Amino acid sequence: MPAMTCLPLPRCCSPLDDHWPFMRRLAGAQLISTCFNPALLADGDYAAVGVPPVRGVAKRQAEHLAGRLCAREALYRVTGVASVPAVGEDRAPQWPTQVSGSITHGQGWAAAIVAHARQWRGLGLDVEGILASERAERLVGEILTNDELARIAGLSPEQRAWRISLTFSLKESLFKALYPLVLTRFYFQEAELLSIDPTQQTARLRLLVDLSDTWPAGSELNGHYANFDEQILSLVAIAP
8 A cells, every 4th residue: 555645735734644433444445634724724725735726715725625635645545646536517526437435524624535446336425513402403304304303202402413413424425425326416305314333333324215226215325433523424335
C-alpha cells in the first residue's frame, strides 16, 4: 500500500488521518479524514493544492476542499494515482471507473472512503451531528416511516433523538452507495432501518421501492456506524 503522498495541505486542514473508525474493517477500503477550519481558508488555497474551486461561503469552500483532499489521498492509496474527483451534473463526485468512493463532511470534519469496484461495488459514507431532541421531533416525520416510528415509541427523548439522527445518516449513506448503481433518486420514506446491533455497531436496512431490476423493493443491506464528537458516522458498503 502506498504511503501518504506528502502533497501540500492548506492551513485550514489538519494532517490527513487514516484511522478506521468502525468496529468491522472493509477489506481493501481506504478511509482518510481531516479536520478543517473555515476561518483559516485563504485565497489561493484551491489553486495551491490543485483542486478545482467551488462557489460559496467560507464553510462551503473549506468543507469541499477538505473532502476532496481526503478523496485524493484515498484514491492514491487504492490506485497509486492522486487524482481529484470532479463534480458531476448531479453534484455527485465522479470517481474513476475502477473504483467506488464516497465523501462526507460535518462539523469541522471531512472524510472520504475509496475501494476497488471489484471488492465493493458501492460505498456510502455520511457524518451527521446528533440532533437536539426538539429538532429531532420536528423532523421525525420526514425521516422515519410509520414502522420506524413504532420501533422507537418506548425510547426516552434523548434515545429517540439519537435513533432519528442515526436513521438520517444511514439513509444518506444508503443513497450514496446505491445512486451510482441505479442513477435513480430516492428519499427517506422509501427505505427503512430494520434493526441495529449496538455491540457490533451494525445496522440492517431495507428498500421500500423498486430502484432497478437488481434492486427491487424488499432488498436488504447492511450498514455500520460509529459515534464521535457529538456526531454519527455511518457506512453502507455493497459487495460485488
